[in-house]
Amino acid sequence: YSFIYGIVTKGGVVQADTFKLMLTTNNLNYVNDPLWTLLTGGVGEEKTWYLDLNAEGESRYFAGPLYFYGTDDSWLTVTDGETLPEGSDSWNWQADWAGNQWMMDAADFGSMTFSLKAGASITVDHKVLGRNETGTYFLDAKAKTLKMTDASPLHDEARDGQVVNWGDIKLMSLTENSLQLAVLRDEALSGEGPALFVYNYISKDYYDNWVPADLPDPEPQLPAGWEEDVSQVVSTTITWKLSTENPIDWANLDGSRMNGWNTPSDYPDWLGTPDPSVYAGFSLTMNSADGTVVYTAPDGTTEEGTFNLDNKGIYTFEGIAPSFFVIGWASFGLTAENQLRILSIEKDPLGNLSGMWLGARNPDPEKNEYMAYHFVPSMGGSDAEDPAEGVKKMLSGKIWKIDSGRSYDVTTTWGAEQGPVIFSDYASWSWNPMPGEQYGAGEAGVDYGSMSFKTDGTVVVNQRVRRYTYEEGGETVVRTGLPQEGDLLASDELVELNGTWTLDIESMSLTLSVGMLHPWSADYAVADWGATTIYKIENNALLLQVIRSEELSGEGEMPLTYVFVPAEQ
16 A cells, blocks of 8 residues: 655645555454355355345245335344334334235346455346446444445335435345345335335345245135035026126136236237127036036037035036137136136125136146136026115115224235225235325324215215324425324314215216215325225125325325224214
8 A cells, every 4th residue: 555644834735755555464353243254155255145036926035025114123123023112113014925916026136246355345236227236335243234335235126216325224134045134215205104125135045956845736715605605696506607708717726817807808819809609508507405507508408417516616517518619719618527616706795696716727737727717697587685775775874984993804815805905906915004004094093083875875974184294494394194203283173074975886886076084194195085986895894995096196006995894883
């Protein structure tokens, strides 16, 4: 190293001759901590890490590539298991990617290499972001923090613009095979409250040597009472026909549909558009009382036989051999064992059976899938209650409140129907935040009022309105979303809104001339709180959907499903 000694005088700068200093040894004690070795492989080594999600959608160590934690969480709460004092921002959501694929798309995210060869350097290959970074880092083993300069930890594209300083990192956990790094989500950039994004990584060695566990095949999970549902609609004899809207699809082994085709226009060109006239004559008439079945082919010919339904939802038939084309080359038929399996059950808003998906498993052992057929009951004439009148009766029979206490909780194949609000694609994932965790769920401990539908078509909404303000640049600003530390509760009042309601039973749209009851922390995110859709209605539960506005919320447009339960009267 070359050193020059100089002083500043009135006459200018006076410098001595250059002095050369040779350092013959290095003091590497500060990197001898076990955490440095776990992170890098040790002095003179380097270690490569991958985000724990690959292009095939596999997370090989964690439940997913990204968890969410409170801003006060750290190594102490994650690794040491300590509980922080009451009032601390300490919580977590360890989201599984399989059920929450909205977080990020499966991809090859690249790699992140920590080196201790000739210094502490880091190289990050951001394949998804399309950039490479080379910088330096410092691990504070005592404070459990990591600083990066000129580089950022491997992460997804959706959150790339939601963090102010990607180099300011908390170390949450570190083992030979796993690494968790946390960065702070910025409220202004994300439109949501501060929280820790905790990214989950696995070492290259672990990834390369990973062997999947020999797990049994997943199976469809059918709701309680499904056996009675499929055996008796109005009588014990049910005639089933293929749907005119979406007669076929493919399904995973857990029963979830692969494509989610719901209307004829959804079907791709390579398969073709459903033509109900092709299969209109087909039916399966099953009598659950004596186990008999009549198969009527599209051309009108019939076959009679018997069937058995086991406790896993597998129908086994004898005496019939249905086989006909439904769309293009896609045909209907049983398996080689003469079986079809119930993949899922559908109910109308009154809770009555409205359809079911049956699957014939692909005989190819390399293809873990079902050919799925959408059956709907054809009941003909019956004395069943008119659906519109039934819905109106249920709506007006209760005073409704938001289910902030989560008394309604129903498990589904894609997640859960539970209050107070459901974020979901209703096919593969759901997120159900509790009050205080996300603006859509409202504040913890707040009763937002009640909603009452009258038989004369009027509605009364007693809406609690809570407005918070904060100071910014010398001005008073109204808070959107959940209140933050330092906010002032400017108003808290119960407002009575009187309006009308109309029901369209075909679309299940419920239109209110006033906004439906909702958490006020979410008020800003929806353009029209009166434009609702009934997702489900039962005697003791009402699930209404509204559409989150991308423009107003700063987030993607999607349905928010609010769960209402009867209020105490």
